[in-house]
Amino acid sequence: MTSACDLRRAPVLDPKGPIALAERDLLFDAFYVMMLVIVPIIILTLWFAWKYRATNTEAKYTPTWANSVKLDAITWLIPTVIVIAVAVLLWRSTHRLDPYRPLESKEPPFDVQVVAQDWKWLFIYPEQGIAVVNQLAFPAGRPVSLRITSDTVMNSFYVPQLAGQIYAMAGMQTRLQMLADQPGKFVGRNSQYSGGGYSDQHFEVLAMTPADFEAWVARAKQSGAALDANAYTALAAKSRANPITYYSTVEPKLFDSIIDKFRHSGHAHDAPARR
DSSP, X not given: OGGGGOTTTOGGGSOOSHHHHHHHHHHHHHHHHHHHHHHHHHHHHHHHXXXXXXXXXXXXXXXXXXXXXXXXXXHHHHHHHHHHHHHHHHHHXXXXXXXXXXXXXXXXXXXXXXXXXXXXXEEEETTTTEEEESEEEEETTSOEEEEEEXXXXXXXXXXXXXXXXXXEOBTOBEEEEEOOSSOEEEEEEEOSOOSTXXXXXXXXXXXXXXXXXXXXXXXXXXXXXXEOHHHHHHHHSOOSSOOOEEESEEOTTHHHHHHHTTOSSSOOOBOOOOO
């Protein structure tokens, strides 16, 4: 319990964006509702054990008791109210926190394409024409719209301090929206077991000022490495603890081609797999 006080070990309790904050509040609301059930049960269990202990000769003894309208009302009405309250809470939160739903903002969304590999993450920036391995950077205060897929087994994309988790699946595309309130450095991860290198499949998340982000893009463009078909094939090979790698150019429509190669015909659509 004391280790939970260290927010570095429980980043979900230390949100740095509106989506993560809403999800943390939902977690707390669910916890409080559970306590409405659990706390009275614990208290009543202890009270019953004390009141009807063998040494208490003054306790009322009714061996022929069979029915109580008051007890039946408590047994059925209170759980019914709790179930209705939880249902309303989940219904509203599910729609409000839909990962496909664009965030309301005066700033236009910042698009990033995400590809899960064994055992690393590739981030493609279509507007800037660059790509980065195991590092996701974007301007703070601006909504980030992610298109996510996998070039291997199922993965789950998760940045606990900024947004919820969502699956990355081969031949499909999922979406996720997130926003960082202020500049900062965070940790992203794969929360779905995907093989031997799973424990090292982390990535760095940088929310930056506009000036710092432009400098970051310029640094990536100076790398001189091109992410063409051959470079991508080499990158997609299994590797553990892959270092942050920058690519100054990216083959056009690389993200779409990664999705399409798993399909026999047509184009991939948004997948409804989310958590």
